[in-house]
Amino acid sequence: xxxxxxxxxxxxxxxxxxxIRGGFWNRVVDNVKAVxxxxxxxxxxxxxxxxxxxxxxxxxxxxxxxxxxxSTSGKMFYQGLxxxxxxxxxxxxxxxxxxxxFQDPELSLNPEKRIYDIIAxxxxxxxxxxxxxxxxxxxxxxxxxxxxxxxxxxxxxxxSGGQRQRIGxxxxxxxxxxxxxADEPVSALDLSVQAQVLNFMKKxxxxxxxxxxxxxxxxxxxxxxxxxxAIMNRGRIVEVGTKDDIYNHPLHIYTKRLxxxxxxxxxxNREAHRQNRIEVEKFFExxxxxxxxxxxxxxxxxQVSETHLAAVPESAVRGDD
Amino acid sequence: MxxxxxxxxxxxxxxxxxxxxSSLRLMFNEFKADKMAMISLIAIVAFILYVIIASMFINVxxxxxxxxxGYFARPLSPGYFLGGDAGGRSIADQIIVGSRNSILIAxxxxxxxxxxxxxxxxxxxxxxxxxxxxxxxVYDFMMIIPAFMIIIEIVNIxxxxxxxxxxxxxxxxYWMGTSRLIRAQTLSEVNKDYVSAxxxxxxxxxxxxxxxxxxxxxxxxxVDTTISFAENIGVETGLSYLGFGLPxxxxxxxxxxxxxNDADNITTYWWTWLPATIEIVLLCLAISYIxxxxxxxxxxxxxxxxx
Amino acid sequence: MWKTILRRxxxxxxxxxxxxxxxFILSKQLPGDPFTGSxxxxxxxxxxxxxxxxxxxxxxxxxxxWNWVIHLFHGDLGNSYEYQEPVSAIIASRAINTFWLxxxxxxxxxxxxxxxxxxxxxHEGKLQDTLVRIYSYVTMSVPFFxxxxxxxxxxxxxxxxxxxxxxxxxxxxxxFGVFISRVYHMILPATLGALFATSGITQYLRSGVIDAxxxxxxxxxxxxxxxxDDIYQHHILRNALLPIAAxxxxxxxxxxxxxxxxxQIFSYPGMGLLFLNAxxxxxxxxxxxxxxxxxxxxxxxxxxxxxxLSVIDPRIRVE
Numbered sequence: 001x002x003x004x005x006x007x008x009x010x011x012x013x014x015x016x017x018x019x020i021r022g023g024f025w026n027r028v029v030d031n032v033k034a035v036x037x038x039x040x041x042x043x044x045x046x047x048x049x050x051x052x053x054x055x056x057x058x059x060x061x062x063x064x065x066x067x068x069x070x071s072t073s074g075k076m077f078y079q080g081l082x083x084x085x086x087x088x089x090x091x092x093x094x095x096x097x098x099x100x101x102f103q104d105p106e107l108s109l110n111p112e113k114r115i116y117d118i119i120a121x122x123x124x125x126x127x128x129x130x131x132x133x134x135x136x137x138x139x140x141x142x143x144x145x146x147x148x149x150x151x152x153x154x155x156x157x158x159x160s161g162g163q164r165q166r167i168g169x170x171x172x173x174x175x176x177x178x179x180x181x182a183d184e185p186v187s188a189l190d191l192s193v194q195a196q197v198l199n200f201m202k203k204x205x206x207x208x209x210x211x212x213x214x215x216x217x218x219x220x221x222x223x224x225x226x227x228x229x230a231i232m233n234r235g236r237i238v239e240v241g242t243k244d245d246i247y248n249h250p251l252h253i254y255t256k257r258l259x260x261x262x263x264x265x266x267x268x269n270r271e272a273h274r275q276n277r278i279e280v281e282k283f284f285e286x287x288x289x290x291x292x293x294x295x296x297x298x299x300x301x302x303q304v305s306e307t308h309l310a311a312v313p314e315s316a317v318r319g320d321d
Numbered sequence: 322m323x324x325x326x327x328x329x330x331x332x333x334x335x336x337x338x339x340x341x342x343s344s345l346r347l348m349f350n351e352f353k354a355d356k357m358a359m360i361s362l363i364a365i366v367a368f369i370l371y372v373i374i375a376s377m378f379i380n381v382x383x384x385x386x387x388x389x390x391g392y393f394a395r396p397l398s399p400g401y402f403l404g405g406d407a408g409g410r411s412i413a414d415q416i417i418v419g420s421r422n423s424i425l426i427a428x429x430x431x432x433x434x435x436x437x438x439x440x441x442x443x444x445x446x447x448x449x450x451x452x453x454x455x456x457x458x459v460y461d462f463m464m465i466i467p468a469f470m471i472i473i474e475i476v477n478i479x480x481x482x483x484x485x486x487x488x489x490x491x492x493x494x495y496w497m498g499t500s501r502l503i504r505a506q507t508l509s510e511v512n513k514d515y516v517s518a519x520x521x522x523x524x525x526x527x528x529x530x531x532x533x534x535x536x537x538x539x540x541x542x543x544v545d546t547t548i549s550f551a552e553n554i555g556v557e558t559g560l561s562y563l564g565f566g567l568p569x570x571x572x573x574x575x576x577x578x579x580x581x582n583d584a585d586n587i588t589t590y591w592w593t594w595l596p597a598t599i600e601i602v603l604l605c606l607a608i609s610y611i612x613x614x615x616x617x618x619x620x621x622x623x624x625x626x627x628x
Numbered sequence: 629m630w631k632t633i634l635r636r637x638x639x640x641x642x643x644x645x646x647x648x649x650x651x652f653i654l655s656k657q658l659p660g661d662p663f664t665g666s667x668x669x670x671x672x673x674x675x676x677x678x679x680x681x682x683x684x685x686x687x688x689x690x691x692x693x694w695n696w697v698i699h700l701f702h703g704d705l706g707n708s709y710e711y712q713e714p715v716s717a718i719i720a721s722r723a724i725n726t727f728w729l730x731x732x733x734x735x736x737x738x739x740x741x742x743x744x745x746x747x748x749x750x751h752e753g754k755l756q757d758t759l760v761r762i763y764s765y766v767t768m769s770v771p772f773f774x775x776x777x778x779x780x781x782x783x784x785x786x787x788x789x790x791x792x793x794x795x796x797x798x799x800x801x802x803x804f805g806v807f808i809s810r811v812y813h814m815i816l817p818a819t820l821g822a823l824f825a826t827s828g829i830t831q832y833l834r835s836g837v838i839d840a841x842x843x844x845x846x847x848x849x850x851x852x853x854x855x856x857d858d859i860y861q862h863h864i865l866r867n868a869l870l871p872i873a874a875x876x877x878x879x880x881x882x883x884x885x886x887x888x889x890x891x892q893i894f895s896y897p898g899m900g901l902l903f904l905n906a907x908x909x910x911x912x913x914x915x916x917x918x919x920x921x922x923x924x925x926x927x928x929x930x931x932x933x934x935x936x937l938s939v940i941d942p943r944i945r946v947e
Contacts, residue, residue, distance in 0.1 A: 068517050107514040107515060113536070152340075466647065467919060474919065552771075
């Protein structure tokens with residue numbers, strides 16, 4: 001079923017390589033291929049999950065999309081407009097439409113700034129509101145994330161981790177962006193608080209029709225939030241599809257491994273679950289060489305269905321489904 | 322409209338009641354609780370004000386004229402409260418005007434070198450890469466050159482100079498300590514997410530450096546400036562002591578202490594140099610004490626309540 | 629490791645060049661000829677102009693710079709107009725004095741600073757520690773030359789414990805007699821000059837001792853029954869000495885800068901006093917040579933320390 005909604009952001013063959021210097025003259029001897037050919041399309045209203053372990057390149061991809069990191073090659077399009085170049089982004093006030101929620105609630109809010117100034121920062125950069133209108137808007141945003149106006153003149157250290165993340169969400173929503181890149185927004189929070197923040201994010205999405213690029217390593221959290229998921233490994237996307245495709249018809253061995261490792265609070269089937277995990281792990285080790293090329297990089301993606309792509313060898317597609 | 326205004330006012334009041342003081346304010350509150358430090362601060366400010374005001378009543382030209390009658394006048398003799406020097410000039414007058422000169426130059430030097438040092442450290446730390454490397458090389462080089470000797474050379478080359486130009490020249494050589502401190506702190510701040518968040522919010526580079534990062538360094542800057550002030554007093558006075566500071570005829574604490582160079586003076590006519598020396602010691606000790614108290618205040622407010 | 633050392637040495641070359649250019653530019657502003665000393669700087673402007681023309685001082689600047697550098701490589705620093713002698717000879721005798729004074733100052737720094745630091749760390753929180761901390765605070769706050777003046781007055785003139793001028797007593801005779809006299813003359817200036825630097829070492833050692841006392845390996849040693857004395861000597865001191873020694877090179881800049889004041893106050897015939905006299909007598913050749921020499925020595929000192937620090941593990945509590 002083709003997605004009728006318009007495309008907000010498209011990334012084509014994105015590569016981000018970090019040079020490694022060595023030798024006497026500090027020449028570039030090699031590259032760390034953080035992102036090595038990633039393409040994705042995010043539609044209006046999507047919650048697009050980008051999953052992978054640390055070092056997979058998912059955070060870097062997120063940073064490129066927000067404009068915090070320059071790409072080495074590849075192209076990026078916002079509503080059809082080429083925004084690969086920094087100047088192009090500046091011209092259209094790109095960050096008004098594409099915002100970010102950061103992972104660490106301790107570090108993502110400036111400890112020397114009051115909440116009012118923190119949330120108002122994007123407003124002051126992109127919209128010229130009168131002082132009263134600005135203040136009302138900030139109070140409004142605080143209300144949306146469940147915080148009272150008494151927070152206005154407080155400092156970040158006066159809030160808990162969960163509250164700080166909510167402030168971060170309020171800041172991201174301030175200019176009513178079309179896309180928010182959420183980089184592991186709940187990974188640093190206690191489990192009980194995670195649900196609360198995620199629910200606020202969902203509520204905001206419905207109310208303002210915002211798309212999310214939800215970056216995480218936790219397939220369990222993603223299941224709750226995302227309708228479209230891409231799995232990243234070693235700088236490339238190894239599988240991408242709808243929630244149903246990924247959770248019910250996983251094809252890549254890495255995806256299967258990730259799914260098997262989702263913790264389950266099912267005491268009675270504990271042993272079966274553990275057995276399954278060990279089997280999947282063994283299968284992964286045995287068949288690794290088929291799924292990765294001679295350099296250790298994942299294979300190119302093959303279209304399996306209209307929504308589902310996987311970086312698997314031809315045999316796997318023909319074999320099982 | 323009125324209803325929204327009223328709501329806004331009420332909310333504003335609520336918010337203000339719940340506000341907390343900034344870290345600088347916290348530090349000063351902590352500092353105010355330190356009795357000794359407050360006494361030092363008041364004493365120093367009082368002294369500086371006294372010196373500035375009193376020097377306005379002294380005719381410098383007349384005071385610096387030689388007066389044979391007052392040749393090494395003893396202290397507490399009429400007209401010579403602190404005695405007279407070899408030229409019969411009143412030591413008391415010289416100390417007041419000299420203190421004013423030396424202190425003002427030290428203040429000017431501190432302001433200039435601190436400002437430059439902070440900016441240098443901020444830019445060096447924020448931009449990193451080639452800019453930082455180059456700036457560090459410049460820093461290394463400045464640390465190598467013999468500052469005093471070069472200043473003395475410059476002072477001898479320039480046909481004429483006054484207190485202001487002297488301060489400018491001095492500030493070329495004394496910014497390095499501050500910049501190193503600031504750079505180190507900036508480097509650790511730059512990697513924190515709130516800086517990235519500011520960039521993603523569209524804030525310009527200069528605003529990020531001065532409005533986002535610098536406030537996090539504010540306590541550091543205050544402590545460093547205070548301690549630098551104590552050190553900088555020694556710069557102009559040292560130069561004047563050697564004879565190369567302020568132009569001849571302008572009194573300075575250094576020129577007074579230089580009276581100790583003569584072997585006779587140092588014991589027989591002790592009043593020519595001892596008062597100035599004692600004054601410098603007390604002044605520097607007091608300022609350093611305030612600096613140490615500020616640093617203690619910063620450290621104790623560092624650990625705020627975190628959840 | 630050799631790569632780092634080589635790279636560090638190579639960086640010295642542009643630093644040297646810039647230093648020489650800076651000195652050159654500065655000295656060009658002085659009247660007469662500060663590079664060879666062949667022209668009396670006190671002549672009238674008319675005479676100066678004439679003399680300078682004859683001696684090729686209106687050649688393009690790069691030519692003059694190059695000539696000067698070539699002369700430097702041959703060890704020729706020009707002639708002092710005041711003394712009508714080669715500058716290198718004049719400096720050489722004074723340099724020895726400054727060298728010895730600086731060396732003794734550095735030794736005093738360690739002799740005073742290290743035991744004080746260890747002592748204070750051992751008795752943390754007690755009266756002894758507080759006294760040492762007060763001492764550190766006082767010597768660091770007060771300007772360097774003021775400490776020297778006061779010390780000279782109290783110990784030199786008032787109490788007459790030490791001589792206050794010169795490097796050696798004119799009555800001293802015999803190798804040993806001269807040696808003792810020299811040392812005797814150096815003790816007061818060296819000790820006073822060392823006071824400022826001792827605070828740094830004292831604080832460093834003090835915190836090192838306190839950190840180590842709370843560390844696991846010392847607690848283990850204590851539990852095993854090793855005496856505290858042994859612990860201090862074998863474990864703590866040894867670990868701290870290496871970085872302290874490595875920092876020695878950096879202190880050269882400070883020592884040289886301080887020599888101006890020390891030698892002035894104590895009338896000690898070294899390079900510092902030579903420089904001050906040269907300025908007063910407008911002996912520009914000597915001035916220029918000394919500025920260059922001081923810069924060069926600082927450069928070498930920082931180079932040695934940088935290399936030493938990169939050789940020993942920089943993780944050993946070196947900030």
